[in-house]
Amino acid sequence: MTGEGDAELDLVVRAREGEDQAFAALLQRHKPALYGFVRRYVRDGDGAADVVQESFIAAWRSLYRYDDRRSFGVWLRAIALNKCRDRARRLAVRRFILGENDDGSAEALAQHDLEPDGETSLVANEQRATLQKAIDQLPAKLKESLLLTYFDDLTQKEAADVLGVTVKTIETRVYRARQRLAELLDRSAI
Structure with a gap:
């Protein structure tokens, strides 16, 4: 590692030693990208903020387990992905128990909040919603691989690290996700 990687590793070492400012610097460095990833996954701004906060708390608690041969950002996304999955399970149980209709869920309502500044045209919003x-209809493994590589701009190697699979598995999942998306989008155009 050189340059920025060394500076980040230095922050990790200092945070492990209990320096709050070092951990705060790591949070500031990674918060925007992590929020963007989580926001795309949960589609709810408030929910995404909660998941990011839970992810940072979990990272702080398990900082001693961080492997410095790995990118800190990739490690953090793996934690956030697990928190997203936990949240999805909790919401599914809640909907099942309370009988909530998916159209009234926070995630469904948040679909209309994809562009809060309102400058995007109605057509673009409809395309984005489609x-x-x-x-959302993709199986979780395909969805996660696609979000990490296409929307979060991780390399296939980084996505493989986050998901704990091989690069070949990521390639296959992304290929299948793209095929499935094409099928779903063709059907919605009819």
Whole structure:
């Protein structure tokens, strides 16, 4: 590692030693990208903020387990992905127990909040909503691989590290996700 990687590793070492400012610097460095990833996964701004906060708490608690041969950002995304999965399970149980309709869930309502500044045209919003619905229909393994590589701009190697699979598995999942998305989008155009 050189340059920025060394500076980040230095922050990790100092945070492990109990220096709060070092951990705060790591949070500031990774918060925007992590929020973007989580926001795309949960589609709810408030929910995404909660998941990011839970992820940072979990990272702080398990900082001693961080392997410095791995990118800190990739390690953090793996934690956030697990928190996203936990949240999805909790919401599914809640909907089942309370009988909540998916159309009234926070995630469904948040679909209309994809572009809060309102400058995007209605057509673009409809296309984005159609794409989001198609992505939501993908099996979790395909969805996660696609989000990490296409929307979060991770390399296939980094996505493989986050998901704990091989690069070949990521390649296959992304290929299958793209095929499935094309099928779903073709059906919605009819």
